[in-house]
Amino acid sequence: MGGRDQKIAKKLEKKIVKKGFPDVKISAEEGIVRLNGRVNLWSEVITIGYLAAKTKGVKGVINDVTAGEIERKGEEKKVTKRDVYDNVSLPKRADVVIVGGGVIGCFIAREISRYKLDVVLLEKESDVACGATKANSGMVHSGIGESSGTLKQKLNVKGNKMYDKVCEELNVPFERDGLLIVITTETLPPKVRKVLPPFISNFICEKIIPYVVFRKGKKAGIPLRPVKREELLEMEPNITDKAIVGVYSPTYGVVYPYEITIALAENAIQNGVKIALNTEVEDILVEDGKVKGVLTDRGTIESEYVINAAGIFADEVAEMAGAREFSIHPRKGSIIIFDKEMKGYINHSLSELILPQDPHTKGGGIFTTISGNPNWGPDAIEVSDKYDKSVTAEEIDTIFECGSLLPDFQKSSLITYFAGLRAATYEEDFFIKASENVLGFVNVAGIQSPGLAASPAIAEMVRGILREIGLKMGEKEEFNPIRRAIPKFSKLGIEEKKKLIKENPLYGNVICRCEHVTEGEVVDAIHRPLPATTVDAVKRRVRTGMGRCQGGFCGPKVARILARELNIPLEEVTKDGPGSNLFVGKTKSLLAEEA
Amino acid sequence: MIEVDVAIIGGGPAGLASAMKACEEGVKDILIIERGMELGGILLQCIHDGFGTFIFEETLTGPEYAQRYIDEVKKTGINVKLNTMVLEIDSAKRIIAVNQEDGLLEIEAKAIILSMGCRERTRAQILIPGDRPSGIYTAGVAQRYINIEGVIPGKKVVILGSGDIGMIMARRFTLEGAKVEGVYEVMSNPGGLTRNVVQCVEDYEIPLHLSHTITNIRGRRRVEGVTVAKVDSEMRPIKDTERFVPCDTVILSVGLIPENELSKSADVGMDPITNGPIVDEQMQTSVPGIFACGNVVHVHDLVDDVSKVAEVAGRGAAEYIDGKLKKRRSPIKVKAGRNVKYVVPQIIHGEKFDEDIRFYLRVKEIEKSVKTVVLADGERIFEKKIKIVKPPEMVKLDISPDILNRITGDELIIDVEGEEDEEKS
Incomplete structure (x- = not known):
């Protein structure tokens, strides 16, 4: 450690000891801080990491502190069939x-x-x-x-x-459908709202906050437009009464x-x-x-x-x-997807501005995918396991709160939910x-x-x-x-559909009832330059299984087509790669038949 | 453009029986549009027995039951298009469908019968948290894999939901050599027919855990296990009763949803409780000339009932195109009263009734020694005692024309009255 690094380490040590973690070992090299040791909770590991990142002179944080509560699951046992x-x-x-x-x-x-x-x-x-x-x-x-x-x-x-x-x-x-940043009666923190007379907090919400957001955009070269309440209601008729004004980001x-x-x-x-x-x-x-x-x-x-x-x-x-x-440090975000029959209920992506803003996430919002499915989320949860993509009951509740902008939204139209991990540094x-x-x-x-x-x-x-x-x-x-691109049957007009089926009759066989995906599209996906070899890979390319029945109808059909086109037995078809097989074997009657 | 008299969407039990009836009533040009490669619908994968005890007075397997109708249909001039998916129906009764041979089909029908059946509720719709690995199937999909595709989805199985398909699959997995760790049911009573509790679960010594649910699914590539917990009286999991059950497969039998995307595209009015079209006593929907029958209207327990009600729709469609559909008066609404979740048909509007109307109702809760009561304008026009009513078992009420013709108001209420209510009255 050079003198400068020693100074950083000392300063940081003081901070970390003060927070109650005297056993964390700290070293620094060229401004890169390395932390070692063991604490009780994963949330403490995260706290220590941020303490280091915020210390003056630190260019990077390598946080190897472990938590006693959960061990990382690590990679599962190696799968052998890699080159299938x-x-x-x-x-x-x-x-x-x-x-x-x-x-x-x-x-x-x-x-x-x-x-x-x-x-x-x-x-x-x-x-x-x-x-x-x-x-x-x-x-x-x-x-x-x-x-x-x-x-x-x-x-x-x-x-x-x-x-x-x-x-x-x-x-x-x-599609550039634009985002509406919505300023509501809950934008200001409760503490501030409590002490300010209503006309002042109203003035802040209606005039000052949109101006501040607008200025920030101007500085960064981001076009923005303040939206008054009447226009906001015109743009989003189903929005909550709490909405005061908006800022539109086209x-x-x-x-x-x-x-x-x-x-x-x-x-x-x-x-x-x-x-x-x-x-x-x-x-x-x-x-x-x-x-x-x-x-x-x-x-x-x-x-x-x-x-x-x-x-x-x-x-x-x-x-x-x-x-x-x-x-x-993986930060999980979960998203809930709703049925595309709710398309049209929202015209733009929506995000409620809540102050003070969480510096580590832009926070959950409401947006509509290209297919017209409204999505809510994501939330932000620090997790210790790089394979933890579970969606918890608490997260589902949290995300449902994003919907407070749309109080009458039909939540029962939920199709599914999923989680991803943000690759966050300190x-x-x-x-x-x-x-x-x-x-x-x-x-x-x-x-x-x-x-x-x-x-x-x-x-x-x-x-x-x-x-x-x-x-x-x-x-x-x-x-x-x-x-x-792979032709998308459901997006074509009547004459184009006719023409496509004439060229390739497999485009006349609709195998997905929800998204109207044809066998032609699935076969195409399997034989592309980057071939789809799993059920999920097909799903990502042509949307089979993304609809409201979640693969109940198309699942067996997609599995059969994959087996046929890849020339493998049905039991070797996987959901998303080795170890995720759909089946464990043939039935007794099929085995008897084959014998 | 193809023109037909009656187009039937779906060639399952409802579609088949309605087609036969329409044919018997003299309709010439009938077309059944079926998306599968064969007629018969979901019956084809239901290889267990128990079908047909009312209609044929014998117990058949699903495929056998379907075959009886298929054989009849083949003897007639009814046209069938297999492997054909209907993409859209509009309220002018124009249908857009597609298959490999004909390409895109544009069909104009004088009358349409909707018989698309239902689909299964999924894992997310009942908000089960956790991972999303391979090995989670709805019961009907697992049934298809085993009985049609000849592959077994897993070896160690946990089943959520004691609906009929869930219990039937518990037995089916066991017969294929898989270990069924248990059937978990969130309600305090089994969700399916009593005969299935006995024949599919108890006879195979499969544990049935009532008032239990799955609170988490774990597994990265494939299911590794589930967390189960007891639930309280409001069906909330009780934290300290949670335990982990290792398994490689989760089967969900958590309800069926009538499949009405096409009905909605035709602007047919829907009942938010049944999730099916609102129909009258002739199974006509809110769009004149569009009829509906079977599980697309509401989920039935027995296929025999589906066939029977499909005949009503078939005859209705025949009468509609002949212009002989019964004279109508302003509709009488049929409302679900005490301990009744829903009643079908939801409206009746014949001007003069000359035959029985069968009402199907599902109760909300189990109740013993009850009386079903039909009230018109506050007057009890009909009463029937029933020993026990349960949500999984549909109640059928046949009401005769002499009673129906006494109705004066524009509303009927059907109540299920318990013993206590009776004492009070």
């Missing part, structure tokens, strides 16, 4: 290896597929978009929710503007986060990127302070450039390289940097909301970093940015 339906045999070497097939990894892969490079993307799951990417709101934020001056806000504002073009190129739906948009990720992966493959699914990184090979390659459970790839886009596991991958300057900002210690290793970490909105700008930034650290990038003339 793989389309890519692992190459021996690559110019760039990307670790992680979420929206960030796939955006980077597509971005650098513009250049004459051998790129390999490694994903441990059986499909891309399996982590936080598949379990978020799909909101392309405008940036108004982020603190001024953060990397998050800068990349968010920039990324948002890039969405129209990229979605057009990839043929994925993107650049807010929504995508299917998994669909854009799959499209990016497909377009990257079209342009020469290799994507190896079911491939888990076990070590990053480093020699003389330089990256040499990646060791996976399916072999080694030599490479001098490795991009760490491992999401929730980014700290573990960084540790493998000896380039860890942060900790990821610094609460994106961590996008080439490692100073390990040449060729680039961390793209701490990408939580608004990561989806920022992702096009993040990919561009990473491209720039690669060039800065010496990667030669010659442009590829044959780069094709256009990706053809």
Whole structure:
């Protein structure tokens, strides 16, 4: 530890002891603080992490303090059948290896597929978009929710503007339905409301707060428009009487986060990127302070450039390289989805402004997916387990409170709920940097909301970093940015439907009663450049099982089609990869028949 | 554009019986549109027996019961389109359907019979918290996998809900060599027919835990177990009774929902209690010429009742296209009274009744030694004693024309009166 680092450690130790944790060991190097020890509760681990992050001079927090209450479950026992339906045999070497097939990894892969490079993307799951990417709101934020001056806000504002073009190129739906920030009688904290005369708090809500929000947007280059009560009621007739005024943010948009990720992966493959699914990184090979390659459970790839886009596991991958300057503490967010028959009840995304704002989440809101399903949430819960994607009864209750903006909303139209884990660091900002210690290793970490909105700008930034650290990038003339989408039968007009069925009769066989998905779409999904090999992978591509019956009708049909097209027995069909088989064996009568 | 007299949406028991009746009544051009590859609907996967005791006075399996109707339909000139999904119906009785052979079909019908049946309530709709791994199935889906696809969903099974399908699946899993850890029921009484409690659960020594529910599902890739708990009188889980039950499969038999997306697209008026269309005594919906029958109207316990009521709809449709549908007066609303959850039909409006009307009602709570009472304008026009009423067992009341013709007001109330009420009155 240098003198400066010693000073930081001492200062921090004082703070942590004062909070009642005398046993936590603290060291610092080049402004990166490392914490070790054991406390009772996970919430205490989180508190200690934030104490460190807020200490002056600290650039990064590696928090290895453990909690006595729950041990991390860790990875389940290794599944053996890793190479079952793989389309890519692992190459021996690559110019760039990307670790992680979420929206960030796939955006980077597509971005650098513009250049004459051998790129390999490694994903441990059986499909891309399996982590936080598949379990978020799909909101392309405008940036108004982020603190001024953060990397998050800068990349968010920039990324948002890039969405129209990229979605057009990839043929994925993107809608800018706008966000209404709603100021209500509960916006001011109860304490403030209690002491202020009503006319003053009213004045604050009606005039001052919208102005402050508007100013913040102007400073960051985010278009905003104050909305008076009459207009608010016109825009959202079902809104609560508590609503006073609003601020409209027209650049807010929504995508299917998994669909854009799959499209990016497909377009990257079209342009020469290799994507190896079911491939888990076990070590990053480093020699003389330089990256040499990646060791996976399916072999080694030599490479001098490795991009760490491992999401929730980014700290573990960084540790493998000896380039860890942060900790990821998973913060769970759950979302409730309602039936699309409630479409039209809400016209814009809605978010109630509650002061003071929680610095770690923009808080739950109400938004409508591209398909027209209203969604409520997400909440924000710190969890110790990186595999904990359970939705608790308490969370369901909390999210139902988001709906207080729409008091008469029919909650019984609920279809399902799910949870995702935000890859939060203690610094609460994106961590996008080439490692100073390990040449060729680039961390793209701490990408939580608004990561989806920022992702096009993040990919561009990473491209720039690669060039800065010496990667030669010659442009590829044959780069094709256009990706053809799977035809969506339910979205076509009568004549188009007729034409499509004539070309391929499988488009005349509707196998999903809720979303009107055809067999043609499912077969198409299975034979795409990035093949769908599981029930959930098919679901993400064509929406089978996303409707109100949750796969009751289409489930058996999709399983059969997968077995047929992949030429495997029905018992080997899985929900989302090895270990998630749908069935345990054949029935007695079928076995007898086969014998 | 195809033009037909009667189009029937769904070729399950309701669709088949209504088609036969319409045909018998002389309708020439009948079309059954079925999304499955065969006629018979859900009966095809119900390979257990117990069907047909009223209609055929013998006990048949589901496929056998269906086959009797299918054979009859085949003898007639009724047209059938299999593997055909109806995408939309409008209130002008135009249907858009699709299949592989014909492509997109546009059908115009003089009358339509809705017989789409019902679907199962899912895990999320009853708000079971926890993980979302593989191995969670609704009972009907599991039944399809075992009986049609020939695959077993799991080896160690916990079943939530003691509805009929739940209990039948407890037996079916056991017969396939799986271990059923228990059937858990949130209510204090079984949700299905008594005969299923005896034949499917007790006979196989499967534990039936009443007043219990699942409070959590755990498992990353595949189900690893569930937490179960006792519930209090308001059906809230009691925290300190929670225990973990290891299993690889969760089967949910937690209710059925009439499937009415098409009815709604045709602007048919709905009953929020049954989740089905509001129908009159001829099973006509609020849209003239659109009839409905079977589980799309409300969920029945016995297929025999479905067939019977489907005949009413079939005849109604025939009379509608002949212009002979009974003369109508302003509707008489039929209201659910004491301890009655709902009554079907919800309205009657014949001008003069010349035959019995059968009312189907479901009670809210178990009650012994009761009297069902029909009140018109405060007057008790009908009374019938019943030994016991239970929510899982539908009550049927046949009311004769001489009673019906005495109705003067515009409202009927059907009560189930307990012993105490009787003493008071």
